[in-house]
Amino acid sequence: MLTETTTGREIKICCATFYQSDMVRALLGDVFHPGGLALTHRLGDVIELGPADRVLDAACGRGQSAVYLAESFGCHVTGLDYGSENIAAAEAHAAAKGVDCLTDFRQGDAEGLPFDDGLFDAVVSECSFCTFPDKTSAATEMARVLKPGGRLGLTDMTVSGSLPDDIQNLLTWVACVAGAGAPEDYVSILRKAGLTNFTIEDQQDALLEMVTNARRKLLGIELTAALGKLNLGNLNIDEGKQLARQAVQLIEAGRVGYTLIAARKMEREF
Numbered sequence: 001m002l003t004e005t006t007t008g009r010e011i012k013i014c015c016a017t018f019y020q021s022d023m024v025r026a027l028l029g030d031v032f033h034p035g036g037l038a039l040t041h042r043l044g045d046v047i048e049l050g051p052a053d054r055v056l057d058a059a060c061g062r063g064q065s066a067v068y069l070a071e072s073f074g075c076h077v078t079g080l081d082y083g084s085e086n087i088a089a090a091e092a093h094a095a096a097k098g099v100d101c102l103t104d105f106r107q108g109d110a111e112g113l114p115f116d117d118g119l120f121d122a123v124v125s126e127c128s129f130c131t132f133p134d135k136t137s138a139a140t141e142m143a144r145v146l147k148p149g150g151r152l153g154l155t156d157m158t159v160s161g162s163l164p165d166d167i168q169n170l171l172t173w174v175a176c177v178a179g180a181g182a183p184e185d186y187v188s189i190l191r192k193a194g195l196t197n198f199t200i201e202d203q204q205d206a207l208l209e210m211v212t213n214a215r216r217k218l219l220g221i222e223l224t225a226a227l228g229k230l231n232l233g234n235l236n237i238d239e240g241k242q243l244a245r246q247a248v249q250l251i252e253a254g255r256v257g258y259t260l261i262a263a264r265k266m267e268r269e270f
Helices: 008-020 022-028 036-046 064-073 084-097 135-145 171-177 183-192 204-226 237-252
Strands: 054-058 076-081 103-107 120-126 146-159 195-202 256-265
Touching: 036 064, 036 120, 036 146, 036 195, 036 256, 054 064, 054 135, 064 076, 064 084, 064 103, 064 120, 076 084, 084 103, 120 135, 135 146, 135 183, 146 183, 183 195, 183 256, 204 237, 204 256, 237 256
Parallel strands: 054 076, 054 120, 076 103, 120 146
Antiparallel strands: 146 256, 195 256
16 A cells, blocks of 8 residues: 555555556556557657657556557657566567567666656657656656657646545555646646646546446456456455446546646757
8 A cells, every 4th residue: 555655666666566467457458548559649649750759658668659659650769667577578569569670668767767868859658647756857857858849748647636535545546546636737847847838638538438448347357256267366356346436436527537748848048
């Protein structure tokens, strides 16, 4: 469980472990963020990716989006993630798709990017900004590695108001939502980091679809376990079903959402 005294490093390890787990892949598939690769493509369109671009995917997970962007837009994508297993999986995925020449992957921390200033034409981050304990540092780092006039594209969880205590105490929800804020909070942080020309799109429907699909899969897992064909170990299906049910209610009430945010780094002043 995450608590008020949990350190930033512990949160990062917790989130990386969560996204590397077999159960998360069973519920969410290979692409963990709402909207899947269709929304990844939309993000690429909004920030106008092209073959000449060098792109950083911050918190790239298992590399699904990085590989897709390289395939679809012909750009070179560097993926960075905190989890070593994710990096190994991303490299294998890129090789299997034949785009290893357009991709490279590194283990590292988005709050202290291991890259030179102004190295990238674009930075993307999907369903990750809300998990960074120090969002100001992460935003500053993303802006730092962008060239003047470079583009930033985020899709992320957003929250309006406080969440119920029982939702806050469920790790599988906390990993995605505990650090989420309103879209205007993200814009404020990014603007202070030197970004401007914002585009904001409500992608709530993508989140609702993902949670609805996860609810269906939970029911399937429960049925398989009831037939004696699956050992759930310590997994509490009832808790998962309660979480999914409450998540739908919060999304439909507008308290939890998903938002696309695009911006540009300010041009160099002369």
